[in-house]
Amino acid sequence: MAYRSVCKTLVNLHGGATFVQMRHLSTSNKLNNSYRAVVVGGGAGGLAMASMLGSKFGKSQVAVVEPSDNHYYQPMWTMVGGGLKTFDQSARMTKDIFPSNATWIQDAAVKFDPDNNTVYTKDGKELKYDLLIVAMGLQLRFEQVKGLQEAIANDPMVCSNYSAETVMKTFPALQKLESGNAIFTFPNTPIKCAGAPQKIMYLAEHYFSKHGKRDKINIIYNSSLPVIFGVKKYANELLKIIEERNITVNFRHSLSEVNHEKKEAVFVKLDSENQETVNFNYDFLHVSPPMGSPDVLKNSPIAAENGFLAVHKETGQHTKYPNIFGIGDCTDIPTAKTAAAVAAQSGVLNRTIEAVLAGREPQKLYDGYTSCPLVVGYDKCILAEFDFNAQPLETFPFDQGKKRTSMYYLKKDMMPEFYWKGLIKGKWEGPGVFRKILHLGMGK
């Protein structure tokens, strides 16, 4: 038995949003490719939502379009780059962790046709849906920096924690470096985990110190941003660490070219009148590449002007198509793009969908909760947690602005468990409940 939902009423929501009251008509399912819910992307957000929807609708009615054989716990890549975890510890076969209550379509979405409730795939499938959840993550854009792909392919000292293909280069390069300039970059685009470009720098600095070569290495952080971190409380602490450890920071410097034969990295000075460039010699270069919305999404009718999925930031519902929803990095929700944000969004989105199906206004609203465990050495971490307004939203009843060993072990050993056993199984909606309990019900 299959069901076809019919949009019955359009109702005005807060902020001018609309949602549909769905009526489910029992029909026979003549089309094999017709589902109550299609989820595009089987990463953190896609699997969390597939697990939740699968328990409502059943395996045959929830399809996840995901091309990759492997699923990665990407937050572990900082630790892989620092030599604290192996790459294999960050990876699982998709088939081994895929929710048992959903159907995996191993394919890639190539076109969205929201007016006909259809997603087209690379292999030529036409998937019909009542509800569409878009969870495609970000597309890495190494090619936007001239010479970078060649440098990564040919120079063992050019690396990046940001992709499965490049993260394994980082630790060997740290081990190999004996002297000279170690440069770390932050691109001029939105990125996932905006703390990651500097976390690996603190690990590297600690590594060089432990191995007696720190005084022969200049550590340079060239960032497109005008600040070290977007939340003042944590930025202040990071700036202290940077000063203590004699790290050079150049703000508003965006990597535009790498010439690996000359060992040169070219940066555009973003605030200069004529976009002047400045060359740095590198001996080690960790690149956080430009990133953006996946092309398939960017060029579709469901994208906002900036290319990301256009959703209401507090509910995850699309701004134009009420049966489309989004979660995670591919949305235009204005908060830091992290798995922690995905966890909090998953709980809200699940309730948004329930409300929409019941013809109610969504009651549970997303506050922008996101988190960045800022690993600042081999045994210390500042656990940044904040909301849409870049205001701290801390779980623990102590000052999380201070670097702590406890937070380091939370990041290193416990968070992977929350991910594998909680988030992707639709059972971890972030620490909101614990925050309330630990603050005796008096926090947000």
Ligand SMILES: Cc1cc2nc3c(=O)[nH]c(=O)nc-3n(C[C@H](O)[C@H](O)[C@H](O)COP(=O)(O)OP(=O)(O)OC[C@H]3O[C@@H](n4cnc5c(N)ncnc54)[C@H](O)[C@@H]3O)c2cc1C
């Ligand atoms: C180095 C690094 C460090 C990080 N550190 C942290 C951290 O400490 N804490 C934290 O919370 N977060 C961290 N993150 C960020 C976190 O990993 C992401 O924010 C999170 O994975 C986003 O989930 P998502 O579902 O939006 O996207 P993803 O998990 O990236 O999943 C997107 C999925 O969509 C699929 N897809 C893409 N295109 C298509 C298509 N056309 N059709 C179908 N499927 C498609 C992809 O194959 C992928 O499986 C880090 C990330 C990196 C890289």
